[in-house]
Amino acid sequence: MKIAYREIEGRSGAYWLLLGVLGAVTAAGLAAAWTMEHRGHIVTGMTNQIVWGMPHVFAVFLIVAASGALNVASIASVFGKGFYKPLAPLSGLVAVALLAGGLAVLMLDLGRADRIVVAMTRYNFTSIFALNVFLYTGFFVIVALYLWTMMERRMNRYSTPVGYAALVWRLVLTTGTGSIFGFLVARQAYDSAMLAPTFVAMSFSYGLAAYLLVLIAAYAWSGRTLDVAVLRRLKNLLVVFIAVVLYFVAVFHLTNLYFARQSAFERFVLADGGIYPALFWGGQILLGSLVPMALLAHPRLGAARGTVVAASLLVVLGGLAQMHVTIIGGQAFPLELFPGMQESGSFFDGRVHPYAPSLPELALGLGGVAIAGIIVVLAVKLLAFLPERLDGRVAESP
């Protein structure tokens, strides 16, 4: 049957309140960025030892989740599952919004954020960072095209080929994001080809969780019907994605544990590294993976709206914990200048580097999330992204 998409009304007090809250958080993020620009990175918790901090935890999470948020659209047009078709436009919108939020954080954290024109006009093509600039801008263009083919009836017939392009592009994009770390030969936490596919797997999980949160909120707050069949399918998919991430994470650490030269780092991140093992086991593994899997696998409550929301929130928080362990834990572990030697020096050689995020960096990171939120909240009011109802009749399997 024909799917009727319609803009949400967006005139209620609650709508404006939501927009106001998101606007306030964005403003706080921009104020933080201005302070960092004006006074320098001294106002952050980042140092010459922990050079990437909380902004990068948020930015990389958002960028990785952006790629994964496109899952639903890909399943609809590339794998031809009609069931997901009504859900696809929102998937593209969430993807674009998350990427915009993540890139805003990354750009505003630069030591010289005012030199964005330099970053956009001078490229060193041996740098995976420079290549990512193309992958990110290309992602916007391709997803915009993709949305056009999905939302404009005359363009519908092109949605499959554009969908293929978007699928390939986002796999390359997340490979590129994982490779930002994977290509760092100098640091023991990184320097692994495993990171690229692991990031791809993580994108599926984090992106779908973010998508589910937006979908459920949009339907609940606009008073539209969201059938349990839709949630059941999507939550089953989320369970599979979480399991795939666990597999990659397990292989990564098992490989490292096998290499004697990596055992000190593994001991640090898995056992005696203070906050990092706590975030890894408690945040990433237990709360971010095992608990949501158990919740979603529950035969009776697994597909309930509240359960899916709780599980998705946990996956998002687990993802932030994982980024914290990967990005900050990886830098906290001291570099080995002369392997096998004990080192000490005025630049904190041979010591675990402490890190305490400051308020401005937290505000900047959360500001990125709020920017993504604003884009979604405005877009669903201005354009017809959401089907009027998502019940069993619309969401039929072909």
Added chain:
Amino acid sequence: MNGHDAGRRQFLAWGAGAVATLTLAPGVLLLQSAHGRAPVEAASGAVRWGLLIDTDKCAKGCDACVTACNRENGLSGGTRETDAQWIRKVELKDLRTGREASLPMMCQHCEQPPCVDVCPTGASFKRADGIVLVDKHVCIGCRYCMMACPYKARSLVHENLADQRPDVPRGKGTVESCTFCVHRVDRGETPACVRACADAGHGAMVFGDLNDPASDIAQRIARYPSTQARADLGLNPGVRYQGI
């Protein structure tokens, strides 16, 4: 034309040649011996500047090289986690044998510098003579080079700066590291740390052209065993260590 005239002309030619040689030779020879270069002249790929550090001569507790670097380049000398340190003393202890060593650590001016590979804008670059630098006008402060450097040789300028040295421009929000005192090297001098080490009577640092077989550094490297920090990475640093 008679023989007398020919003899006179030849004498004049020789005389002119001699005068020209006497006038130009000191300059030419000086340039050759000191490897300095005029500001308009491009850095030469025939030269590879390098530094050999003899850790047996490097005294534990001596930081003459560090203070000289700070003074020369206008660094504060602070050692907070946010302060820039272009050169630092590192104490090593071999846990298996108990042997200790003290050495200065700075940008290793790699032949294959990871910082240059990862820099998105090309601000990190290697000069033809092997000196790795940051173009402060193109650096966007992303710090990817700091993530990539195996030697933790780079610093971000975290605060506003005052009292900069005219020879050594720096900038808040950009990344910087040891330049081998490129402004001194281009004048035909040695880096400030090397000079200070010699003045302190240690002479633990030898600076010179690795490509010139006649240079002190090349001869020492050929004669005595030396190691590179993280030689396993295959970056071929321009800085070598002796005695560890």
